[in-house]
Amino acid sequence: MRRAKKLVGAAMAAMLLTGVTACSGEAKDEGVIDVWIGFTDYRLDWAKERAAEFVKKHPDYKINVEGYDTYETLFDALTAATQQGKPPTIVQNFEAATQESRDAVNADGDPLFVSVEKAIDGRDEILGEPVVLDDIVEAASSYYTVDGEFSSMPWNTSTPIFYSNSEFLEAADIEPPQTWEELTEACDAIMKLKDAPKSCISWPNHAWFPEQVLAEQGGLLANADNGRSDRATEVDMTSPEWLSWIDWWKELNDKGHYYYSGVQEDWDGPKNAFGGQQVAFLMTSSGDATAVVGDAEKTGFDVEVSMLPRFADKDYHGNLIGGATLWLVDGLETKTQDGALAFMQFLNNPENAADWHKTTGYIPITNAAVELLEKEGWYDERPYHKVATDQLAQTDGSPAATGVLLGSFVAIRAEVTQAIEEILTDGADPADRFAKAQENAQKLLDDYNALYVG
Incomplete structure (x- = not known):
C-alpha cells in the first residue's frame, strides 16, 4: 500500500467531467508502449529492467517506462496527456481508485480503459507469452473481478x-x-x-x-x-x-x-x-x-x-488487499494492444512474479509464483515473506473481506x-x-x- 492523496481523485474526476478523448490527437506509432507507474525508486528500476528483457524477446516493440513520485502526480499527468489526445498505453492505478477508473470515459462516452479480460478475449497466449490471468491469487482476483470480468491486471498487491x-x-x-x-x-x-x-x-x-x-x-x-x-x-x-x-x-x-x-x-x-x-x-x-x-x-x-x-x-x-493494478487504455492499434497485453503477462510470469516478490515484499501474484518460491526454499529461509500470502488466503470471500x-x-x-x-x-x-x-x-x-x- 502506498501513499495516495485526495488530489488523485480530483485529477480523475477532472478527467471524467471534461470528457477527454483517449484516442484523439496524433496517433502513436504502432508497437510503442508507454507505461506510467507510481514508483521512482528501485521498483521503477526493476520495471525498466523487465521492459528491456521483453523488448529483447520482441524487437518489434519499444517500451518506455516512466515513474511518478505519487499516484497524485501520475494522474495529473494522465489527465493532461489525455486531454491532448496522447495518453500512455498502460497506467498503474491503486486499488481504491478502481471505481473511478471503471467510470472514466472519453468524449464519445466510451470507457477510457478497456477491461484486460475483454482485450485478452479468451486467448491462452499473446505473442508467445502465456496468459496468467486465470492463475492470479484469490484475494486479488476477487477484488479486481467486477461484473464477472477482470477490469485490470494485478501487479503489486499487498496487505x-x-x-x-x-x-x-x-x-x-x-x-x-x-x-x-x-x-x-x-x-x-x-x-x-x-x-x-x-x-x-x-x-x-x-x-x-x-x-x-x-x-x-x-x-x-x-x-x-x-x-x-x-x-x-x-x-x-x-x-x-x-x-x-x-x-x-x-x-x-x-x-x-x-x-x-x-x-x-x-x-x-x-x-x-x-x-x-x-x-x-x-x-x-x-x-x-x-x-x-x-x-x-x-x-x-x-x-x-x-x-x-x-x-x-x-x-x-x-x-483486505492494497497495492495497484495496470490499466489498459482503450482504442489502441491491434499491434500495440497485443504488445501491452503480452508485457502484462510477461511481468507476471512465474519467474518475474517471484522475483518481484523477493525484491519488494509484495505478494507473489500468481499461484505458480508461490509454488516456484516454495520449490526454491525461499520461504524456508525467509518465513516472514509468506505471512502476507497466508493472511490473504484466510479470507472467507465475503463482500466485507473482498x-x-x-x-x-x-x-x-x-x-x-x-x-x-x-x-x-x-x-x-x-x-x-x-x-x-x-x-x-x-x-x-x-x-x-x-x-x-x-
Whole structure:
C-alpha cells in the first residue's frame, strides 16, 4: 500500500467531467508502449529492467517506462496527456481508485480503459507469452473481478502485517500478539520495561487500517454489498464494527502507547520509528517487508513478522488487499494492444512474479509464483515473506473481506484520516467525529454518483 492523496481523485474526476478523448490527437506509432507507474525508486528500476528483457524477446516493440513520485502526480499527468489526445498505453492505478477508473470515459462516452479480460478475449497466449490471468491469487482476483470480468491486471498487491522487535519481546517475555486485546497487554508490559522504547507501536494514520479491522469483523463500508452487487450509494462510518477499533485506537493513544508522527498518510515516519527502535511494534504494508527487515538487520536487531491481530470475541472474515493494478487504455492499434497485453503477462510470469516478490515484499501474484518460491526454499529461509500470502488466503470471500468499490474513495479516505487526527490530537469523541465524517463522505459520494446516476 502506498501513499495516495485526495488530489488523485480530483485529477480523475477532472478527467471524467471534461470528457477527454483517449484516442484523439496524433496517433502513436504502432508497437510503442508507454507505461506510467507510481514508483521512482528501485521498483521503477526493476520495471525498466523487465521492459528491456521483453523488448529483447520482441524487437518489434519499444517500451518506455516512466515513474511518478505519487499516484497524485501520475494522474495529473494522465489527465493532461489525455486531454491532448496522447495518453500512455498502460497506467498503474491503486486499488481504491478502481471505481473511478471503471467510470472514466472519453468524449464519445466510451470507457477510457478497456477491461484486460475483454482485450485478452479468451486467448491462452499473446505473442508467445502465456496468459496468467486465470492463475492470479484469490484475494486479488476477487477484488479486481467486477461484473464477472477482470477490469485490470494485478501487479503489486499487498496487505498490512505486524512487525515485532524481538529484543523487546524477549525482554518482556511475550509473544507477538494475535489479538487487539493481547496487543494492549503487550504494550502495557513493554512500556513497564526499564529500557522501554519511546512508545509501544506505530502505524500510519491511513484509512486502510480501520478498513482492515472493519473487514475482519465482517462489517461493510458501503451498501450494495460494499458496491459489489450494484453501485454503492451509501457509506457507513458509524457502525459498531467501525467504531470499536477507533475507540481502541484512541485508548491506546491516550495511554501514550501509540506513536503518531503528526502527518496524515505518513508511511515513512512509523517505519523509521520502528527501525530506530523507538517503538516495539509496527503495522505497515507487506510491500515494505524486505525494507523493514533489512533495515532492522543493519541496525542490529531481529524482527518477527506475523498476521494482523483480530478481536478475540469476533468471528474472523479476512483482511483486505492494497497495492495497484495496470490499466489498459482503450482504442489502441491491434499491434500495440497485443504488445501491452503480452508485457502484462510477461511481468507476471512465474519467474518475474517471484522475483518481484523477493525484491519488494509484495505478494507473489500468481499461484505458480508461490509454488516456484516454495520449490526454491525461499520461504524456508525467509518465513516472514509468506505471512502476507497466508493472511490473504484466510479470507472467507465475503463482500466485507473482498473490499469496497466506491466512487470518490480517495477523498472519502481523506475524511477518515482527518477525523482520526482530531481524535488523536484534539481528543475528539470517535462517535461524534465520525458522524460528521460520514456526512462529508456521503456528500462526496452523492456528488460523484450524480455524474452517472439519474
